[in-house]
Amino acid sequence: MQLTRIYECLCDETRLRVLHVLSPGPLCVCHFQAVLREPQVKISKHLAYLRHRGLVESEREGNWIVYRLAGKPSRELAANLACLQDCARENPLFQRDLARLRKLAPKLAATGPGGCAVLAAR
Amino acid sequence: MQLTRIYECLCDETRLRVLHVLSPGPLCVCHFQAVLREPQVKISKHLAYLRHRGLVESEREGNWIVYRLAGKPSRELAANLACLQDCARENPLFQRDLARLRKLAPKLAATGPGGCAVLAAR
């Protein structure tokens, strides 16, 4: 049953946060580092985990690798991601991430070429 | 975050099946054995797992122990259980369990005192 595969992806806090901040739109790894404040290895591994299981997709853009939610989610996945968004709405940790995400765009734009071009270009 | 605790409960197929067949109403362990066709130890351990994490509650009734879904589920739990029911609707495995569950009441009633009195009494 593929449903358990989905839940396996959801039973780690870091992965939940990744999926949550990915909901508004694509991000590259440096964004996750900035928003989640977690070490690069940790984030990279969880992204790989989610990618292998088809929850997210990645694409290279110059030096950066951009992650997005899977394009054609199954009914189950779509339902559970929606449920996650719903649960996140009242969760302080998730809301903190979201706040950092919102602040990120202008700040990165200001750092110039050192920042990540993808989000800065928005 | 308690959300991950919930997902940890959901990431095993046996536990998903348990929660699913528990949705219509309480069951005792022998029912789970009959419906899920899994060994007693396996079922008992997963029930204990769910009980320790507060997803189900149990109560002794004579020789049997009756399990039911937790009385006052959190918002997150309620949302995820609803989502699970939704996902189960189109899933053959879950539907098979449900079919066995429906057949169970009359059959147990016929076996007399050897069967489980709880469901038979319905």
Add this chain to the structure above:
DNA sequence: GACCTATATGCCCTTTTGAGCATATAGAAT
């Protein structure tokens, strides 16, 4: 080509998980 930046991966370690077997326990029946 040498170097830098962003990201991924291999290795190691500790903890958790899920399964099974054997056994314990609680209450009912005799």
Add this chain to the structure above:
DNA sequence: ATTCTATATGCTCAAAAGGGCATATAGGTC
């Protein structure tokens, strides 16, 4: 008191998970 039935639990084992460190890789820049 013994026995039976239903269920739980301790032990062991193999596998997986999750974290960190070091290192590899890919694409830019000089």
